[in-house]
Amino acid sequence: MTFQALMDEHGSIEHFKKRAHVFSQGAKSNSIYLVKQGALKAYYLDLDGKEYVKSLLFTGNTIASIKALQGDVCSFSLICLEDTSVYKLSYDKIKDIALSNLSVANSVIDLLMQFGIKKERREFELLTLSAEQRYQQLLASTPDIHQRVTQNDMARYLGITPVALSRIKHKPSIT
């Protein structure tokens, strides 16, 4: 069973307007979300109010605060960059179903593996690539990114300031 099928069968659908929060840093939220349509930004705010973009999410992407799934509070906030629809399913319910349904249990394991691969790629990029290389990767993986995400959010996703991203974009290329 795919995660999409699991959502179709057991999840609910929620609609959010642009700029609406799906959940907020510091709050509880034990659901897993699958983006049906739209764009979202997962971000941290530090003590000084500085923002860091953890992920940018589009149709088909899955997200949850893994710490919140385990009873802690969300370590980040999730906000819509466009009018957005998501499938929502509580982790408790998934575990319930998994207890009696091997196919669902395997789909949870599969989902977690996919999550792990994604995190590992992000870790790899942050550890080994320059900001410019990360920008190229982002463009390659999401060609319409400029149409959907502001440069501010893109820069904070790349781990640099908007000013630095503007410089990289306009850098005279030696190609």
Added chain:
Amino acid sequence: MTFQALMDEHGSIEHFKKRAHVFSQGAKSNSIYLVKQGALKAYYLDLDGKEYVKSLLFTGNTIASIKALQGDVCSFSLICLEDTSVYKLSYDKIKDIALSNLSVANSVIDLLMQFGIKKERREFELLTLSAEQRYQQLLASTPDIHQRVTQNDMARYLGITPVALSRIKHKPSIT
């Protein structure tokens, strides 16, 4: 069932000398390892031969190349920094057991959640903290790190050069 219990019951134990590789980037390896005793370094080599340290591992830590578990080749190498003993268990075997044993299936899910939390912390640190802050965090989380890992390896784990780490260490503090 804890992962440790799973290893005790179904895993094997392997011993490695300091500097021995447990597995190598580009090779196949579909096992999960739990460190019984010792210290290891997981690292990437890029095309220029430059090294990046993905993780430093000690007693009780778990590691596998998640991509290799799914049939791909290892995206990194694992080498011993001390004489080391590990528990080893193939992911295929774990899945087999999980099929008929709910408790094991849940322990796999638990393990993957722990893995996710760890990756999320690392991502957070790389995205939001300065090299100096990451060094402080590392010292706090592993106080005996200097006794067990060279500054070279520590620096490459932090995402900076050994020269930069030496500077940070000896920086006149304004405390």
Added chain:
DNA sequence: GCATATCGTTAACATAGGTTAAAAAATGAC
């Protein structure tokens, strides 16, 4: 449609970290 806030660009300057190289210190092999 106007007023306002946000966004992207540019410039000047500050700082963290990279690079290279050389010497000092520590470690390991015999």
Added chain:
DNA sequence: GTCATTTTTTAACCTATGTTAACGATATGC
């Protein structure tokens, strides 16, 4: 213990990115 190797430190210089600020271009709210 001595010699060779590896690790750490230090210095000089370079580059990428941060910071602040100003300005024009867009987008948004009313």
